[in-house]
Amino acid sequence: MANQSDIDNSAQLIADLVDKARTELVNDLYKLGLNTDDATAFAQSLLDLDVEGTLKKKLQKATSAYANAHRKVLESTIGFAEIEATTLTTFAQLNEQIFDNSIIRTISGNIKTEVSKGILAGLTANEILLNVSSSSISNAQMQTLVNTTLNSYSRTITNQMMNVAPANTKYVYIGPVDTKTREICLSMASADRLTESQIKSRFGASVLVDGGGFNCRHKWEIASEEGTSFHKPKEAKERLNV
Amino acid sequence: MFSSKFFRKLSTNVRDKYRKHIFGKAKDVHGRSFKGYSTQYAKRKKAGKIFRQDLTQTSTKAPIATGDLLNDFGSILDATKSGFTLGWASQGAKVKWLEKLGRDISTKDQPLPKGIINFITSKVSPELLKNLPKGKKRYRIGK
Numbered sequence: 230m231a232n233q234s235d236i237d238n239s240a241q242l243i244a245d246l247v248d249k250a251r252t253e254l255v256n257d258l259y260k261l262g263l264n265t266d267d268a269t270a271f272a273q274s275l276l277d278l279d280v281e282g283t284l285k286k287k288l289q290k291a292t293s294a295y296a297n298a299h300r301k302v303l304e305s306t307i308g309f310a311e312i313e314a315t316t317l318t319t320f321a322q323l324n325e326q327i328f329d330n331s332i333i334r335t336i337s338g339n340i341k342t343e344v345s346k347g348i349l350a351g352l353t354a355n356e357i358l359l360n361v362s363s364s365s366i367s368n369a370q371m372q373t374l375v376n377t378t379l380n381s382y383s384r385t386i387t388n389q390m391m392n393v394a395p396a397n398t399k400y401v402y403i404g405p406v407d408t409k410t411r412e413i414c415l416s417m418a419s420a421d422r423l424t425e426s427q428i429k430s431r432f433g434a435s436v437l438v439d440g441g442g443f444n445c446r447h448k449w450e451i452a453s454e455e456g457t458s459f460h461k462p463k464e465a466k467e468r469l470n471v
Numbered sequence: 472m473f474s475s476k477f478f479r480k481l482s483t484n485v486r487d488k489y490r491k492h493i494f495g496k497a498k499d500v501h502g503r504s505f506k507g508y509s510t511q512y513a514k515r516k517k518a519g520k521i522f523r524q525d526l527t528q529t530s531t532k533a534p535i536a537t538g539d540l541l542n543d544f545g546s547i548l549d550a551t552k553s554g555f556t557l558g559w560a561s562q563g564a565k566v567k568w569l570e571k572l573g574r575d576i577s578t579k580d581q582p583l584p585k586g587i588i589n590f591i592t593s594k595v596s597p598e599l600l601k602n603l604p605k606g607k608k609r610y611r612i613g614k
Contacts, residue, residue: 379561383543386560393549405525405538444523446538450545453483458495459541
């Protein structure tokens with residue numbers, strides 16, 4: 230039987246694979262830097278280079294390790310109706326895509342910054358590698374990435390419902406209102422029931438999938454007549470005013 | 472007989488009733504109060520030491536730590552004319568894990584608390600009656 234620790238355990242494996250891919254890529258980039266004396270030209274060629282595409286190829290193993298772990302979790306998901314196998318596959322592919330995008334964007338941005346900084350400062354390949362490693366994703370951060378991706382995936386499923394729901398459907402922002410809650414999440418939680426277009430115009434479209442960002446514990450969802458004690462506009466307003 | 476609009480509305484009400492029962496009243500799917508935690512876990516939860524913990528829910532015995540399980544529960548497919556699907560899109564494995572710990576929040580035999588099943592029946596039955604064809608129809612049996 231699969232359980233959540235399948236994904237948690239995979240974080241270590243993924244972190245190792247990411248480390249390997251990152252080292253290979255930094256070495257390739259460093260060699261590129263050695264072939265030019267002009268730091269500005271190097272920085273430009275770095276910007277022109279498809280770092281994301283290259284990293285994506287190198288990270289295929291990590292992505293499939295994550296996808297396999299998630300597929301096991303999905304297969305054990307309880308629904309109150311039978312879910313077709315094709316739907317599960319679509320869900321797994323969707324989540325794989327989200328994971329791919331977030332991890333590759335984070336790491337490639339980090340590598341680009343560190344390599345160009347290192348070249349400009351006259352650092353050696355090893356020094357640059359060290360900088361990239363120390364400023365890049367640790368296992369704890371990988372855990373965060375996995376958590377964040379799972380929650381973004383959950384929001385994406387809700388977002389798909391939004392796409393087919395009538396335009397006048399109202400939504401509320403649910404989740405904890407405590408001392409850890411970010412200001413952006415407090416602002417959204419303090420808002421009353423809003424339509425999708427009102428949410429987008431007030432907070433932007435990305436909040437529908439990303440919430441308040443990394444490690445966010447909140448989400449927009451369809452408001453019910455039943456009402457929910459997990460939408461806390463009053464508490465959020467009070468905390469905003471503190 | 473039914474419309475997807477009817478089931479969409481019903482599904483959000485069922486979602487919130489279910490959340491109130493499990494996470495608000497801290498009762499399992501059979502209607503029993505959740506049993507206490509191990510001393511060590513209870514201490515960590517009370518102290519708010521769990522990573523990303525919802526600090527407003529430190530004293531509950533309901534399965535709320537970060538709130539991810541609660542948030543994730545909802546429609547995982549759009550409602551159709553024949554029904555709706557509620558479940559967990561990414562946290563389903565936790566449900567199985569909780570079941571192993573004797574903390575049933577949804578099982579194959581009892582997916583929803585009895586009260587919520589009655590609520591669904593109370594909404595579906597009048598809708599069904601409302602949409603049944605009107606008038607009388609005579610059936611001749613035999614020759």
